Amino acid sequence: MGECELYLGIDVGSVSTNIIVMDKNLNVLEKNYIRTQGRPIQILKESLMELSSNLPLRSTIAGVGCTGSGRELAGAIVGADVVKNEITAHGMAAITFLPDTSTVIEIGGQDSKMIIIRNGIITDFAMNTVCAAGTGSFLDRQASRLNIPISEFGELAEASKAPVRIAGRCAVFAESDMVHKQQMGYEVEDIVKGLCIALVRNYLNNVGKGKEILPRVVFQGGVAANRGIKNAFEDMLGTEITVPEHYDVMGALGAAILAREETKKSKITKFRGFERLKDDFISTSFECNGCPNMCEIVEIKIGNQIVARWGDRCGKWAEAQ
Amino acid sequence: MVLTFPHMGQMYIPAKAFFEEMGIETIPPPPVTKKTLELGTKYSPELVCLPFKINLGNYIESIEKGADTIVITGSCGPCRFGLYGIVQVEILRELGYDVDMLILDPPREDYPKLMENLKKLGEGKDFKTVSRAARKAAPIVIMCDKLYELAVYKRAREKTKGDTDRILNEFEAATEKIHGADGIAKLLKQYKEELKQVPEKKGYKPIYIGLVGEIYTLIEPYVNLNIEQKLGLLGVHVDRNMRVDWWVRTHLLPDIPLRIKEKIILRRGQPYLGMCIGGHARQTIAHSIDYARKGYDGIIQVMPFACMPEVVAQSILPSVSKDKGIPIMTFTVDELTGDGGYNTRLEAFVDTIKQRKRKDKGRKRYNG
CATH class of the missing domain: 3.30.420.40 (ATPase, nucleotide binding domain)
Known part of the structure; x- marks a missing residue:
């Protein structure tokens, strides 16, 4: 060998x-x-x-x-x-590990995606980067506000019997709704479960809008560790959700x-x-004065050697390596 | 009177030629940059759509260079564009700029007002001068769009990445120093020849993507984050349903064949959206169907955040996508200048189309 x-x-x-x-x-x-x-x-x-x-x-x-x-x-x-x-x-990772995948739900820290796969080929996708209400960072933030370690978030949600309704359209509305419900005396686990449901509802309405979600549904990204979210997806879609072994690094x-x-x-x-x-990598940026666009150029150097440049619209810096 | 107008893609080239032929002093706004956006957002209502803000930035930059009169087309449809000129001039006056705003509304709305504004715009020039200027400027609109059409063709196929854009940049820089329609026409011819010389990759078959959506966002590259260029550099042949020459030919010139063609395309959109709801929502849907019929591989809808007509169209497009079997993606732009997320989506969309194509090889393609 x-x-x-x-x-x-x-x-x-x-x-x-x-x-x-x-x-x-x-x-x-x-x-x-x-x-x-x-x-x-x-x-x-x-x-x-x-x-x-x-x-x-x-x-x-x-x-x-x-x-x-x-x-x-x-x-x-x-x-x-x-x-x-x-x-x-x-999409490639899901197809390789679970060849019968039809839908990939991916929720990461700053964005969430849906990838539609048919016969082993990515045929459609949607991605959300603008809205914070459907991402892991928001869950993170709410967990720390409620003083719950994010790893226990899912378990807590599972303990809930009567989830509270939380507005999921926007992170700002969701947070004020949660504060309001908490001040009214609802149990933390019911609020947590309500939040999971709100996040899933928002995801399906926003990212999943107009998409045909067929099984097998694979759930990847850091948030897939959260059983509360996984359960909410299963309830709402009425189908089993697969969380692959390496969900967090797909x-x-x-x-x-x-x-x-x-x-x-x-x-x-x-x-x-x-x-x-x-070696030392030096990254610097400067504003190009070649035209009124004033592009911000990023330059990566190893020692004195320029390894990459980008950020220009016209391509004159990217070319001149 | 020193005239200016808002930017919309390459519209400034024929517009400048037209007013210069008329003998009216004209200051086109400096190209749209971060500074334009900053000025525009600073003084605009927060929730207004992006084109409004860019327009306002354009005006301020032009006024500071000496312009005192702004000309803009109007509209009385349900879309917010109808308010643009009226609100913008209020803002400018509150800022202490003593400017005149000539809004050219469609003739059926307020004919006497339109005539009054046109008379002001014409500065007492006789009909002969105006019609001569119009006749000289009209071909420039078409030539200019043809040049950019050729650029789109070449960019997708160029052997050395960046050749096409280098020539376009040179052309745009050169237009600033040229005055009058004849000079511009000569320049357009010269650069068209240069573009033709750009070597192409042999036997390369690009994928075809049609762009539809809100007219301003489609045409102004700063606002759509250079979507045409980005797709072109990914080796995609791009076509958009809105061009300056298309607008001029269907609104100002008596181009009957094109108007009939447009009518037929619009009729095909009827089952999805039966009436005009303002803006170009109807065109967005009808032209998506048209691109699907022509055998395009994908469609991207481009719109400014919270654009009412396009939001309606957006919710109808999934049905078009399903019925016609063509992938459609929506691209919403706002004040963002970081384009990471957009690049990811464009790249992924192109990847998806390539994979699809590999699967169903041999589908017929319309060329033209």
């Missing part, structure tokens, strides 16, 4: 950065879920370094895929073979799968190697 070929999948989201390492048979060897904390470059470097020390001996990275809202940045830093949007990555997994496909064709990876990650 030669060296073991591994694939790296990186999902840099606004709230969390997920990294996975899998072998070519889709076995996940390493899984790293950390908060982005507004410092994507540093967090990414640190966790990759940590990860590299856990990898089996005699193994090489044969491909790297990046996704998430920070995918361009991550791709430039590590040297990615594939930089893909979250929809394709999440985006990263999808990126790694896409990288595996890509390197099958290209035969060689663009991965810079863990050693190069120790």
Whole structure:
């Protein structure tokens, strides 16, 4: 046996950065879920370094895929073979692990998505980034306001017998509704369950508007850990919801799968190697004065070498690398 | 009188030519930038739609360069556009700008008022001068849109990414220094030839996406976050149902064949939306059906946040999508200038279409 070929999948989201390492048979060897904390470059470097020390001996990275809202940045830093949007990555992971998937519900920290799959092909999707009422951050915030650890949120909701109705249309309305109900003396678990139902109602009305939701329905993203939300989905859709084993890192997994496909064709990876990650990455931004658009250009450097530039509309900076 | 007008895509090129031919001093607003948006949002009612804010920003920037009269078309439909000119001039006067606003409403609404405004606009010029200027400017509208149509074609197929946009940028910079219709026409011809020379990828078959939606958002690239360019760079051939030349030809010029064609397209939308509800909701639906008939691979609806007519159309489009078997996505824009979320959606939409196409190869395509 030669060296073991591994694939790296990186999902840099606004709230969390997920990294996975899998072998070519889709076995996940390493899984790293950390908060982005507004410092994507540093967090990414640190966790990759940590990860590299856990990898089996005699193994090489044969491909790297990046996704998430920070995918361009991550791709430039590590040297990615594939930089893909979250929809394709999440859909790819669901299709690969559960080939009979028809609908993917994905609720992350800052956005929520629905992906419609028919016969193993993504045929439609919807994504919500503007509204905060349907996302994990909102649940997080409400949990901390009620002083409940987010990990117990689901259990608490399950204990409720008579959920309270909470307005789910908008995070502002939801919060004032919750405060009002709490001051009237309703039980915390009933409020929590009411919130879960409101979030699901909002998701189905907003993201799922006009979509045909067929089983099998797969629920991914950090919020899938919350049993209260899962139960609310099952009640409202009248169908069983599958939460895959690696629900929290499906985006990263999808990126790694896409990288595996890509390197099958290209035969060689663009991965810079863990050693190069120790170098200093400098990211600077400046305003271009070339025209009145005044684009904000971001520049990533390793030492004196420019590895990536973006942010310009005309492409003159992106080209001049 | 020093005239100005709001921006709408490349409309300023023929508009400038027209007024210069008339001998009226004209200051087109500087290109829409972050500063325009900032000025506009600062002085506009918070809940008004985005085009209103950009217009207002345009006016202020033009006034500061010396303009004292604004010309804008009007409307008396149920959409908020009908209020634009009236409210905007109030805001400008409250800010202390002494400006005149000439609103050109459709003739059937208030004919004497329209005539009065046109007379002011014409500055006592005789009919001969006006008709001569109109005859010289009209071809420019069409030539200009043809140039951008060619750019869309080339961008999807260019061998070296960015070639097309570089030429367009040069063209736009050059128009600022040229005055009069003849000069602009020459420039348009010259850059059309240059665009034609852009080398194409051999044998490349792009996917086709039709853009529908609110007219201003569709035409003004700053507002739609350069959707045409972004899709083009992803290798997509884009077409939009609203163009300046389309508007001029169906509203101002006696272009009967195009008007009939438009009528037929609109009739096909009847079963979904039987009446005009303001704005271009009817066109959005009818043209979506038209794109599906032409064999396009997907449709994107573009609208400003809270645009009433387009919100109605948005809720009808899923039925069109289902009946005609074509994916449709809605793209709502507001004051956002960070385009991360939009890029993700566009990329995912293109991916989805490519996957679909691989599945049902051999579907017939309409070319043209």
